[in-house]
Amino acid sequence: MEPRLDYYPYAEAALKAQMNLEGYLRRSSLSHELLELVKLRVSQINGCAFCVHMHIGELRQDNVEPHKIDLVAAWHESPCFSERERAAFAWAEAVTRVADTRVPDDVYAEARRHFSEAELVDLTWNVCSINTWNRLSVSFRRMPQLD
Secondary structure: OOOOOOOHHHOHHHHHHHHHHHHHHHOOOOOHHHHHHHHHHHHHHHOOHHHHHHHHHHHHHOOOOHHHHHOHHHOOOOOOOOHHHHHHHHHHHHHHOHHHHOOOHHHHHHHHHHOOHHHHHHHHHHHHHHHHHHHHHHHOOOOOOOO
């Protein structure tokens, strides 16, 4: 599969705004590990090879246990995730699939059990941000560097 086009030179202001959002999220009260686990899960759902590869690398660099990284796609059946992480994954999946799921009340209620209002808003911005990156990368076939 060949890349379509390098979108970076054509939307510098938009990309700068997106990077500012990423900076905001890094300064939020949510842990870097949780933000990256959620980005990995959303990227798996969206089939974004570039982002899956990048966020696995981020998690490895943060010394997250390899089995935890390996089992993100099967988080429902894996015992290695906390209740908070499970709530984050369920929320991220519902928000990513909003056209199909409408974000069910039970998913919202569980997320609210584990996240403050401010944290849930930041978590949602994280989901929105990675969905944006996924859609750009998938649409223009941005390929991971496999070296």
